[in-house]
Amino acid sequence: MKQIRPNVYSVGAIDWDRRLFDELIPLPEGTTYNAYVVKGSEKVALLDTVDPTKSETLMGNLVSLGIDRIDYVVAHHAEQDHSGTIPEILMLYPGAKVVTNAKCRAMLIDLLHIEADQFLVVEENATLPLGGKTLRFIYTPWVHWPETMCTYLEEDKVLFSCDFFGAHLAESSLFVADEPLVYEAAKRYYAEIMMPFRPTIRKNLDKVDALDIEIIAPSHGPIYDNPRFIVDAYKDWVGDDVKNEVVLAYVSMHESTQKMAEHLIDALIDRGIVVRPFNLTHTDLGKLAIALVDAATVVLGSPTVLTGAHPKAAYAALVANALRPKTRFASIIGSFGWAGKMTEQLAGLISNLKVELIPPVVAKGHPSDEDFLALDKLADEILSRHKAIGIAR
Known part of the structure; x- marks a missing residue:
């Protein structure tokens, strides 16, 4: 008292x-x-x-x-x-x-x-x-x-x-x-x-x-x-202002998505973009939510599990969808073995977000040089979007 x-x-x-x-x-x-x-x-x-x-x-x-x-x-x-x-x-x-x-x-x-x-x-x-x-x-x-x-x-x-x-x-x-x-x-x-x-x-x-x-x-x-x-x-x-930041929430089973996430992190940093990565196997939900408050872009990373997204990646998508941050852009990276609809599933799970979906980068198996080049292009696309809304140089 x-x-x-x-x-x-x-x-x-x-x-x-x-x-x-x-x-x-x-x-x-x-x-x-x-x-x-x-x-x-x-x-x-x-x-x-x-x-x-x-x-x-x-x-x-x-x-x-x-x-x-x-x-x-x-x-x-x-x-x-x-x-x-x-x-x-x-x-x-x-x-x-x-x-x-x-x-x-x-x-x-x-x-x-x-x-x-x-x-x-x-x-x-x-x-x-x-x-x-x-x-x-x-x-x-x-x-x-x-x-x-x-x-x-x-x-x-x-x-x-x-x-x-x-x-x-x-x-x-x-x-x-x-x-x-x-x-x-x-x-x-x-x-x-x-x-x-x-x-x-x-x-x-x-x-x-x-x-x-x-x-x-x-x-x-x-x-x-x-x-x-x-x-x-x-x-x-x-407010509606966002920051020159990317939230990258990912999970990897056999290092393919992990390697892609690491490459994208480096590519974004090289372009002057702040990256907030979250490995979903040991992420504090609250920390992820805090990062979503200001970020201009969200990228979800997932392997393909029985033709769909990894449950932890799907959970992160559901959380973001429920919280409805002011994020402007989103994309998806990941990998698959033989087939699947991982990207379509994740995109469907974030339907509440008023975002422009930048084309995903998905590798078959372990990422190849072409996949890494595609990730560089994704980083360029994110930078271009951030510049267009005046938050990056």
């Missing part, structure tokens, strides 16, 4: 040991489940709860703070790492009302079986006075679910942003202490969770810019006492 502003406290939990989220997302630095108490002269509000595995920590913090009454539990987002302890809170504080929007109310009824009469539904820009503290509710849909909202504490100029601006990072510091560390964690979080919703996030950033904010308190990671640091980072990430 730590104070953010007078009568505004952080009461959430640090999860030092969690290493996987949604059974999918790596958490190399753990995470936090941030919850906040705002005490007015008349009412007390709890903003979000914690993952049910950490409910004892939340309860202990509330006891330490001397909270014997909660009037409102603000639910910004229905996902259980924020909402999962609401039923327990309602049992301990039976007079509390769950404050949220209509979409979130419906989800919480489905997910947690909270009774319908325990809710107070609020509209966009509605205010809730607590006595010297006023909560204003800002709808921010699709960061990253359709029901997500934020709360602005008017008197203290604090934005409680839920997953918006979050970072999976377990740290003992309440506020950002190491900007490069937090930047990397926040970019990973954006890449893995927020990137598919870039157009909507841009609109929500406009709402944030219209507020006079001194502190951003997200639901994961440290609190930002320099809001421009994270807001400007998001503006960069959701």
Whole structure:
């Protein structure tokens, strides 16, 4: 339990040991489940709860703070790492009302079986006075679910942003202490969770810019006492500009695709293009997602397995397709033994990407001199595309 502003406290939990989220997302630095108490002269509000595995920590913090009454539990987002302890809170504080929007109310009824009469539904820009503290509710849909909202504490100029601006990072510091560390964690979080919703996030950033904010308190990671640091980072990430970079995600079975990947890496470097290679047999999904945020070009490399793409290459394609980065160009390299439709399959798996597909380079067996020359030509084609959009010389 730590104070953010007078009568505004952080009461959430640090999860030092969690290493996987949604059974999918790596958490190399753990995470936090941030919850906040705002005490007015008349009412007390709890903003979000914690993952049910950490409910004892939340309860202990509330006891330490001397909270014997909660009037409102603000639910910004229905996902259980924020909402999962609401039923327990309602049992301990039976007079509390769950404050949220209509979409979130419906989800919480489905997910947690909270009774319908325990809710107070609020509209966009509605205010809730607590006595010297006023909560204003800002709808921010699709960061990253359709029901997500934020709360602005008017008197203290604090934005409680839920997953918006979050970072999976377990740290003992309440506020950002190491900007490069937090930047990397926040970019990973954006890449893995927020990137598919870039157009909507841009609109929500406009709402944030219209507020006079001194502190951003997200639901994961440290609190930002320099809001421009994270807001400007998001503006960069959701913008349309790409960098003179190629993400090369590949897997190789008998070194043929490996040799092709190595040759292409060297060819791209020789042409002044930054290459970010990922051998998919031991790639951190989060690192790959981060690289996709800015890269102008993605190249997938795969051998042919039973006439199709290697499953790891197909998985990488599915990940890229789901994350929808602002990548402009894509290509495919690889090899086959007798026949197959590896390139057609991989191209079909990235249909969500708004990219120009540069003709693939596929070798029969071990790559020949002609194949290596074709890879040089592919590097030339990538350079030409990058020059055409003004990111390479």
